[in-house]
Amino acid sequence: xxxxxxxxxxxxxxxxxxxxxxxxxxxxxxxxxxxxxxxxxxxxxxxxxxxxxxxxxxxxxxxxxxxxxxxxxxxxxxxxxxxxxxxxxxxxxxxxxxxxxxxxxxxxxxxxxxxxxxxxxxxxxxxxxxxxxxxxxxxxxxxxxxxxxxxxxxxxxxxxxxxxxxxxxxxxxxxxxxxxxxxxxxxxxxxxxxxxxxxxxxxxxxxxxxxxxxxxxxxxxxxxxxxxxxxxxxxxxxxxxxxxxxxxxxxxxxxxxxxxxxxxxxxxxxxxxxxxxxxxxxxxxxxxxxxxxxxxxxxxxxxxxxxxxxxxxxxxxxxxxxxxxxxxxxxxxxx
Numbered sequence: 001x002x003x004x005x006x007x008x009x010x011x012x013x014x015x016x017x018x019x020x021x022x023x024x025x026x027x028x029x030x031x032x033x034x035x036x037x038x039x040x041x042x043x044x045x046x047x048x049x050x051x052x053x054x055x056x057x058x059x060x061x062x063x064x065x066x067x068x069x070x071x072x073x074x075x076x077x078x079x080x081x082x083x084x085x086x087x088x089x090x091x092x093x094x095x096x097x098x099x100x101x102x103x104x105x106x107x108x109x110x111x112x113x114x115x116x117x118x119x120x121x122x123x124x125x126x127x128x129x130x131x132x133x134x135x136x137x138x139x140x141x142x143x144x145x146x147x148x149x150x151x152x153x154x155x156x157x158x159x160x161x162x163x164x165x166x167x168x169x170x171x172x173x174x175x176x177x178x179x180x181x182x183x184x185x186x187x188x189x190x191x192x193x194x195x196x197x198x199x200x201x202x203x204x205x206x207x208x209x210x211x212x213x214x215x216x217x218x219x220x221x222x223x224x225x226x227x228x229x230x231x232x233x234x235x236x237x238x239x240x241x242x243x244x245x246x247x248x249x250x251x252x253x254x255x256x257x258x259x260x261x262x263x264x265x266x267x268x269x270x271x272x273x274x275x276x277x278x279x280x281x282x283x284x285x286x287x288x289x290x291x292x293x294x295x296x297x298x299x300x301x302x303x304x305x306x307x308x309x310x311x312x313x314x315x316x317x318x319x320x321x322x323x324x325x326x327x328x329x330x331x332x333x334x335x
Contacts, residue, residue, distance in 0.1 A: 125182060
């Protein structure tokens with residue numbers, strides 16, 4: 001009886017240990033799943049970024065204007081919170097000068113790109129970019145408003161939405177615990193609205209070895225996704241991988257329409273001209289384009305999350321692969 005009682009005790013102890021192990025594995029799995037889920041792009045975080053960048057006090061984030069500087073400082077602050085590496089020429093910032101006006105005959109002004117780096121010790125780097133500048137007070141001739149002068153052009157979709165997406169992707173890749181087999185360069189450009197000045201400057205004065213850049217992803221106007229319109233992605237002809245990959249990611253809920261051209265009216269063009277494959281993500285134009293009415297309350301935040309998930313899936317599909325081959329395309333601007 002004593003021996004039998006001892007055997008029962010041992011068996012009971014083993015059962016308890018086994019049960020505890022199962023509970024622990026389940027508990028750990030739930031934590032890991034919860035952490036992974038928490039790192040995915042979130043609509044409320046996108047909204048918070050856009051409400052800051054498209055606030056009236058930034059006065060339309062004009063190039064060389066105080067509001068543009070405030071936007072750059074905000075973006076740098078977000079990069080700092082994520083503990084990314086400074087990759088500008090002056091900390092997070094890469095200053096440059098430009099001349100606006102017709103044929104760049106206007107007054108010389110100063111602005112800056114904001115640049116951060118996630119070093120995963122990989123042989124290749126993915127560049128993710130979005131311009132933060134907009135039309136300011138509508139005095140540069142780019143507004144489509146009937147009487148734009150002195151009106152704040154907040155540019156919530158163009159392109160606070162792209163910057164918010166850039167910041168959410170930076171958060172995702174710096175906190176998801178996966179350590180992808182690529183490094184990431186996150187760069188927010190100024191000078192886009194006046195002629196791609198910021199991205200052109202960076203492409204000619206890179207702070208990383210552009211020979212290691214496998215491709216560049218550009219987010220410009222990604223805040224007005226409508227299921228019926230779908231998601232437009234240009235640059236699909238700049239690498240042989242793009243078309244089949246994007247086709248595999250197109251679904252009923254987010255239909256992807258491609259444009260092969262690497263040349264277009266946004267910052268990816270500057271990288272295409274350096275023989276780097278590019279993709280530009282774009283949810284379409286609208287009646288508020290380049291008008292003071294492009295405000296934060298018109299953004300489809302859940303739709304932008306879906307766009308960012310497409311970008312994450314694109315990067316995941318290529319993770320660990322060699323540097324993409326570059327293809328030239330017909331030099332037509334996207335519509």
